[in-house]
Each structure stands twice: as structure tokens, then as C-alpha cells.
Amino acid sequence: MRETEEILSRRHGDTMDHLRSVIEGVEIAMMTTVGADGKLFSRPMLTIESKDEEYLWFFAHDSSVVVRSILRNPQVNLSYIQLKSERYISVAGRAERVIDPHKSASLWVPRLEEYFEDGPNEPDLVLLKVVVDTAEYWEQPPNWLMRALRISPLFGERQTEVWN
Numbered sequence: 001m002r003e004t005e006e007i008l009s010r011r012h013g014d015t016m017d018h019l020r021s022v023i024e025g026v027e028i029a030m031m032t033t034v035g036a037d038g039k040l041f042s043r044p045m046l047t048i049e050s051k052d053e054e055y056l057w058f059f060a061h062d063s064s065v066v067v068r069s070i071l072r073n074p075q076v077n078l079s080y081i082q083l084k085s086e087r088y089i090s091v092a093g094r095a096e097r098v099i100d101p102h103k104s105a106s107l108w109v110p111r112l113e114e115y116f117e118d119g120p121n122e123p124d125l126v127l128l129k130v131v132v133d134t135a136e137y138w139e140q141p142p143n144w145l146m147r148a149l150r151i152s153p154l155f156g157e158r159q160t161e162v163w164n
């Protein structure tokens with residue numbers, strides 16, 4: 001895979017806009033947190049679009065494992081995959097638990113109704129605000145011929161594959 005890596009730092013004023021453009025169209029992030037035993041746990045989370053903010057936002061149940069993990073250790077990693085363009089994004093940062101009914105209402109999207117029956121007024125609802133420390137991504141333009149040539153035969157002798 002030809003690697004295109006770009007590290008986004010908090011020093012640049014337009015980095016969040018750039019990060020948003022990189023993850024645009026990828027609604028679900030795999031959020032990884034550190035458990036009480038030090039093991040890493042990941043779960044899918046819906047990223048909430050908020051173009052005028054310096055943070056990434058998520059909704060969660062206050063009684064959930066993800067919130068308990070963040071209260072113990074705020075370090076998180078967010079992984080996004082955009083299969084169509086073969087783009088892989090990794091975001092590292094610190095998550096904060098936010099209880100703010102006005103903010104919840106302003107960020108609310110109908111898709112969340114299947115997880116929170118009472119909508120933004122759900123008693124167990126909290127926001128997770130991720131302050132981004134670093135982000136990087138890799139992308140590979142699709143090349144179907146090269147991908148087809150990498151496929152090993154289903155039977156017969158296995159050919160040696162060369163990976164750059």
C-alpha cells in the first residue's frame with residue numbers, strides 16, 4: 001500500500017477543518033478506551049457533525065462501560081475506515097464526559113432515536129467530547145488490476161507475493 005500519512009497537530013488553526021474533510025462520509029468511528037484492567041476495548045460510535053467546534057462529539061449512556069472507562073482514563077483512539085477510497089484514519093485524544101442538555105439538543109440527530117428512546121431528554125444521556133491531540137491517515141487509490149494480481153490461487157501451488 002502506498003502510504004500517505006499526514007499528522008494533524010493542534011498548532012494549526014485549520015486542522016480540525018482538515019480532519020473533518022478527511023473523515024467526511026464516515027459516520028461510525030471505532031472508539032478505543034482503556035479498561036480497568038489496562039486492556040483496550042473498542043466499540044462503534046456515531047460521530048456527530050459539528051462544523052464550528054474544535055472537538056469531535058459522541059453521545060453515550062452515562063451508565064455505559066465507555067463512560068466509566070473515560071472517567072478512569074480519558075485517553076482514547078478513534079479509528080475510521082472509508083472503504084470506497086481505501087482511506088484509514090487514526091485519531092488520538094482525550095475524551096471528556098459532558099452533561100449539557102442545551103448542547104445535547106443542539107447536536108441531536110434523528111438517527112440516535114434508536115439508542116435513546118426519550119431523545120435528547122434521555123435521563124441517562126451524556127456527551128463525549130474528544131479533544132484531538134494527533135490524527136493521521138493513509139490512503140490508497142483503488143487499483144483493481146493490482147488488487148486482482150495479489151490474490152493467491154484457490155488451489156495448486158501458492159505463489160510468493162511481494163509487498164512493498
